[in-house]
Amino acid sequence: MASVTIEQVRKQYGAVPVIQDVSIDIDDGEFVTLVGPSGCGKSTLLRMLAGLEDISGGEIRIGGRVVNDIAPKERDIAMVFQSYALYPHMTVAENMGFALKLKGQDKAAIQNRVKEAADILALGPLLDRLPRQLSGGQRQRVAMGRAIVRHPQVFLFDEPLSNLDAKLRVTMRAEIKDLHQRLKTTTVYVTHDQIEAMTMADRIVVMRGGVVEQIGRPLDLYDRPVNTFVATFIGSPAMNLFNGSIVDGRFVTDDGKALPLPPGYSGGAARTYGIRPEHLAIAESGIPVTVGVVEPTGAETHLVVKLGALDTTLVIRDRVDVRPGQSVAIAPDLAKIHLFSAQGARLN
Amino acid sequence: MSDIAISTPQAQMTRTHSAVGSLRIVQTACILVIALVIVSPLFMLLIASLKDDRFQILADMGSFRAFWVSDPTFANFAEVGNFSGELAFGRYLLNSLIILALTVGSGLIVNSMAGFVLAWGSVRGRALILSLVIALYVIPQESIIMPLVIMVSRAGMTDTFAVQIVPWIASPLYIFLFYQFFAQLPKELVEAAQIDGASIFRIYRSIFLPLSLPALATVSILMGIESWNQYLWPILVTQTDYARPIAVAIATFFGQDSIYWDRAMAASVLMMLPILALYLAFQRWFVSSFVGSAVKG
Numbered sequence: 001m002a003s004v005t006i007e008q009v010r011k012q013y014g015a016v017p018v019i020q021d022v023s024i025d026i027d028d029g030e031f032v033t034l035v036g037p038s039g040c041g042k043s044t045l046l047r048m049l050a051g052l053e054d055i056s057g058g059e060i061r062i063g064g065r066v067v068n069d070i071a072p073k074e075r076d077i078a079m080v081f082q083s084y085a086l087y088p089h090m091t092v093a094e095n096m097g098f099a100l101k102l103k104g105q106d107k108a109a110i111q112n113r114v115k116e117a118a119d120i121l122a123l124g125p126l127l128d129r130l131p132r133q134l135s136g137g138q139r140q141r142v143a144m145g146r147a148i149v150r151h152p153q154v155f156l157f158d159e160p161l162s163n164l165d166a167k168l169r170v171t172m173r174a175e176i177k178d179l180h181q182r183l184k185t186t187t188v189y190v191t192h193d194q195i196e197a198m199t200m201a202d203r204i205v206v207m208r209g210g211v212v213e214q215i216g217r218p219l220d221l222y223d224r225p226v227n228t229f230v231a232t233f234i235g236s237p238a239m240n241l242f243n244g245s246i247v248d249g250r251f252v253t254d255d256g257k258a259l260p261l262p263p264g265y266s267g268g269a270a271r272t273y274g275i276r277p278e279h280l281a282i283a284e285s286g287i288p289v290t291v292g293v294v295e296p297t298g299a300e301t302h303l304v305v306k307l308g309a310l311d312t313t314l315v316i317r318d319r320v321d322v323r324p325g326q327s328v329a330i331a332p333d334l335a336k337i338h339l340f341s342a343q344g345a346r347l348n
Numbered sequence: 349m350s351d352i353a354i355s356t357p358q359a360q361m362t363r364t365h366s367a368v369g370s371l372r373i374v375q376t377a378c379i380l381v382i383a384l385v386i387v388s389p390l391f392m393l394l395i396a397s398l399k400d401d402r403f404q405i406l407a408d409m410g411s412f413r414a415f416w417v418s419d420p421t422f423a424n425f426a427e428v429g430n431f432s433g434e435l436a437f438g439r440y441l442l443n444s445l446i447i448l449a450l451t452v453g454s455g456l457i458v459n460s461m462a463g464f465v466l467a468w469g470s471v472r473g474r475a476l477i478l479s480l481v482i483a484l485y486v487i488p489q490e491s492i493i494m495p496l497v498i499m500v501s502r503a504g505m506t507d508t509f510a511v512q513i514v515p516w517i518a519s520p521l522y523i524f525l526f527y528q529f530f531a532q533l534p535k536e537l538v539e540a541a542q543i544d545g546a547s548i549f550r551i552y553r554s555i556f557l558p559l560s561l562p563a564l565a566t567v568s569i570l571m572g573i574e575s576w577n578q579y580l581w582p583i584l585v586t587q588t589d590y591a592r593p594i595a596v597a598i599a600t601f602f603g604q605d606s607i608y609w610d611r612a613m614a615a616s617v618l619m620m621l622p623i624l625a626l627y628l629a630f631q632r633w634f635v636s637s638f639v640g641s642a643v644k645g
Binding site for chain 1: 534536537539540541542543544545546550554555558559
């Protein structure tokens with residue numbers, strides 16, 4: 001296990017910057033998720049950490065050792081790829097033992113380490129099979145097995161669950177988290193799925209356009225996003241945002257709807273008002289809206305209502321008897337209101 | 349009464365089925381004709397090799413009798429076996445096999461390595477090298493053959509096995525074929541192997557080479573046929589029969605005064621057998637390679 005330090009790291013393809021002065025400190029044994037939309041640079045950063053991409057500037061340290069110019073095999077890392085990248089002509093056992101064979105370990109030692117990893121991942125009965133004889137989930141476990149037999153200092157995961165169906169993704173998510181809790185190996189995990197990031201990580205790094213937008217624990221990001229991008233990227237359904245300005249102690253949206261402010265808020269620069277769907281409730285008195293769409297999911301009901309011209313989402317935990325077209329009143333939880341500046345930065 | 353014919357979906361479907369059926373019949377007939385054109389000379393060769401009268405063979409050519417033998421005999425094969433040139437016929441066969449095995453064996457290693465490095469190695473000017481490889485491929489072998497003869501003659505290589513092997517090991521066609529095959533394999537395989545600690549040679553040997561059986565089979569067959577059928581080059585670079593291949597030996601049946609059609613036909617059949625065996629051995633991968641390259645575009 002080892003800490004990982006990424007300091008002022010940059011990456012350029014010609015004149016095009018793809019990673020700009022990114023700095024992240026990852027503690028020994030920590031599970032950190034890099035999350036962001038496609039093209040934000042998260043996979044590039046992971047590949048730079050692995051040594052598969054050169055870095056244009058800055059410094060990467062693994063366990064205190066600068067690894068900028070060190071080959072991937074000497075970084076003591078293991079990586080799980082989105083496509084699994086299993087060697088198609090090798091059996092599961094050969095795939096898992098290949099790195100150890102290259103290190104010159106004897107057959108008995110390789111067998112022991114492969115068996116140990118196979119026991120952890122319940123791969124014992126599959127050791128003699130070829131990758132093409134395995135299901136998606138089994139292949140994913142073999143890819144993880146190949147990583148853990150090496151006892152690396154750092155695990156790197158590059159969107160490892162993207163090729164699995166929704167149900168299997170949930171199962172594998174739990175397996176990876178369980179594996180991390182057992183092995184306590186420092187892990188950097190790339191995903192574009194914010195649910196994966198929220199459920200698995202000790203800390204999340206939200207990226208956009210090659211820049212880190214926010215680093216923090218999942219609930220900190222959820223409760224106190226530093227800007228409107230993080231506010232809408234983290235959380236599903238996304239936070240409702242309304243543009244407008246503060247007039248006479250209330251936030252008035254661009255189409256004239258008045259929204260209450262948090263108690264004691266005195267700043268006047270707010271230009272965007274944010275409220276998460278579960279922090280809006282149907283009330284006897286409040287902001288009048290018209291129900292547009294009703295989506296019962298079983299555990300909760302999602303309502304899309306029209307607040308002026310804007311679609312606004314509510315998540316109601318209890319069963320609710322409303323129909324499309326019905327007029328209702330909604331009220332925000334005043335303690336959970338987010339206010340942002342014209343540039344999108346958090347104000348409260 | 350109305351003249352309008354009502355076309356039901358069932359009637360339309362029946363017409364479609366019958367159109368598809370007619371098309372299939374035409375397609376099958378065309379394939380049969382093409383197959384007949386390709387196979388008939390081989391069949392004629394086999395039939396002629398079983399006739400022991402060389403004048404009869406000549407007389408039968410041009411008629412359907414060329415495809416029929418009423419009194420088959422293996423005497424021609426026995427005569428070829430007792431062939432009394434400078435060397436026994438079997439020795440020419442062995443020469444050809446040695447040349448084929450060493451050319452194909454070395455060719456697979458050299459061309460696949462070059463293709464792999466071009467596909468995955470850190471090569472400066474890769475695009476330029478690839479265009480040079482393709483440019484070399486379009487130059488006909490005959491146009492460089494005389495300078496090549498002078499070169500090998502100056503190097504004192506004439507009348508050896510080496511002179512019939514070394515110049516034909518590296519081939520732009522096979523380098524390009526391997527390059528294309530390796531380039532389509534996923535990049536993650538290389539990266540996973542790099543992280544596992546494999547060197548570039550180890551990635552080639554342990555990961556890419558075992559995955560390239562279809563390409564290896566294709567190149568083996570194409571190189572094998574090319575090497576087996578070499579005629580002009582051995583004639584130019586050998587003065588004695590010591591290292592001469594079977595294709596040159598067969599030419600001795602076509603004498604100045606008379607042509608021994610019966611023995612020439614039997615020898616040709618014998619010459620065909622090893623290359624046919626090579627094809628049959630690698631056919632599965634050979635076909636899958638061609639089909640693979642077709643469907644993957």
